[in-house]
Amino acid sequence: MPAAQTLRSPEALASAGLVPPERVAALEAVAARYAVAVTPTVAELIDADNPADPIARQFLPDPAELEVLPVEDPDPIGDDAHSPVEGIVHRYPDRVLLKITHTCAVYCRFCFRRERVGPQGEPPLAGEALDRALNYIAERPEIWEVIVTGGDPFVLSGRRLGTLMRRLAAIDHVKVVRFHTRVPVVDPTGVDEDLLAALKTPGPTVYVAVHANHPREMTPEARAACARLFEAGVALVSQTVLLRGVNDDVETLGALMRAFVEARVKPYYLHHGDLAPGTAHLRTSLEEGQALMRALRGRYSGLCQPTYVLDIPGGHGKAPAGPAYIAPADVGHRVEDPQGTSHVYPR
Numbered sequence: 001m002p003a004a005q006t007l008r009s010p011e012a013l014a015s016a017g018l019v020p021p022e023r024v025a026a027l028e029a030v031a032a033r034y035a036v037a038v039t040p041t042v043a044e045l046i047d048a049d050n051p052a053d054p055i056a057r058q059f060l061p062d063p064a065e066l067e068v069l070p071v072e073d074p075d076p077i078g079d080d081a082h083s084p085v086e087g088i089v090h091r092y093p094d095r096v097l098l099k100i101t102h103t104c105a106v107y108c109r110f111c112f113r114r115e116r117v118g119p120q121g122e123p124p125l126a127g128e129a130l131d132r133a134l135n136y137i138a139e140r141p142e143i144w145e146v147i148v149t150g151g152d153p154f155v156l157s158g159r160r161l162g163t164l165m166r167r168l169a170a171i172d173h174v175k176v177v178r179f180h181t182r183v184p185v186v187d188p189t190g191v192d193e194d195l196l197a198a199l200k201t202p203g204p205t206v207y208v209a210v211h212a213n214h215p216r217e218m219t220p221e222a223r224a225a226c227a228r229l230f231e232a233g234v235a236l237v238s239q240t241v242l243l244r245g246v247n248d249d250v251e252t253l254g255a256l257m258r259a260f261v262e263a264r265v266k267p268y269y270l271h272h273g274d275l276a277p278g279t280a281h282l283r284t285s286l287e288e289g290q291a292l293m294r295a296l297r298g299r300y301s302g303l304c305q306p307t308y309v310l311d312i313p314g315g316h317g318k319a320p321a322g323p324a325y326i327a328p329a330d331v332g333h334r335v336e337d338p339q340g341t342s343h344v345y346p347r
Contacts, residue, residue: 006040006106007038007043008038009036010023010030013060018060027061027062027063030061030062030063030065033065034065035118036107037104037107037118038106039106039187041185041188041219041221042055042059045216046059054214055214055217057246057282058243059107061109062109062281064281065109065277065279066278072278072279073276074277077315078091078315081314082315085132085136086132087100087130088137090143091315091317092317094143094145096143096145097149098125098147098148098149099151100124100125100149100151101151101156102116102121102124103118103121103151104118105182110243110273110282110283112274112276114277115277117151134167134168134171137168138171143173144175145174147178154190154195157194158192159194159198165199166201169201170203176204176206177207178206179199179209180211181209181210183225185211185217185222188221188224189221196228206233206235208229208236209238209239210237211240212238212256213243214252214256215258218259223263226263226265236264238266238269239269239271240253240306242272242292242308243283248284248292249292250295254299254300257300257304257305267303267304268307269309270293270308272289272309272321275313286310289308289321290323293308293322299338309321331346332347333347
């Protein structure tokens with residue numbers, strides 16, 4: 001029996017029973033603009049009988065994606081404003097993004113780089129373009145960390161990742177290399193011996209930021225992939241996007257954070273949804289996000305607390321977006337406890 005294949009079109013999604021055949025024509029218009037890819041792992045998680053399935057909302061195309069608001073932007077976090085050479089985004093003094101590929105194992109319907117990824121997106125960084133990007137890093141001793149992103153860098157072969165790691169390891173001032181990926185969750189078999197060997201390259205400390213948005217994504221296979229990374233000496237952190245209808249209630253968000261911690265993945269960032277084109281139906285308000293963070297802190301272990309962040313449009317960087325618990329008062333400060341009761345803290 002042939003191995004299951006990644007589904008890359010509305011017709012393929014319908015054939016797999018994930019969308020009704022009568023919706024294919026409407027979804028083709030979405031797929032013509034934004035890439036579609038659903039791995040076999042993700043396809044098995046989708047409950048096709050539930051029109052509000054939180055896994056489907058993340059990965060299956062929706063005609064709402066063609067509704068673009070005036071505030072939305074193809075470059076919502078301002079990468080272009082901080083890209084001195086192709087493939088590099090240098091927004092903060094001590095670290096850079098290295099966008100090595102614009103291909104992903106899956107294509108999220110809320111992606112902030114959705115205009116640039118996929119088969120019709122930008123080409124991979126290779127040859128002289130990669131040389132220029134690495135030279136940019138090598139010439140700037142203030143760069144302590146390189147964040148390898150895209151696209152998803154873990155779709156590359158172990159051989160290519162190993163070559164990249166060796167070249168980064170040769171730059172003495174690069175002490176940390178961080179990879180942002182969904183592969184351990186959406187294609188756990190991709191965390192194989194070749195990938196692990198590349199990450200074990202002597203030199204910089206390696207971090208992997210594992211992206212998942214719903215506790216159902218943290219399957220036994222995903223947890224095993226995280227374990228392989230951990231046992232290879234890789235430090236693991238999480239990243240999650242706050243999404244309407246996916247994780248915008250404290251029970252779901254708390255269960256996801258606990259799943260990360262159980263898999264030895266430290267919750268790191270909870271991203272407020274970016275103003276990417278056609279994503280309004282998936283965004284929450286900041287007030288809703290802050291209320292969720294208050295509820296999370298009151299009910300779940302400190303290990304389960306991510307930092308809620310907003311990427312300021314225009315390329316101005318991340319700002320913590322969580323609620324405030326301390327405010328000045330006549331007698332010192334007012335401090336709010338996790339149950340919402342206010343207390344005085346003296347000067």
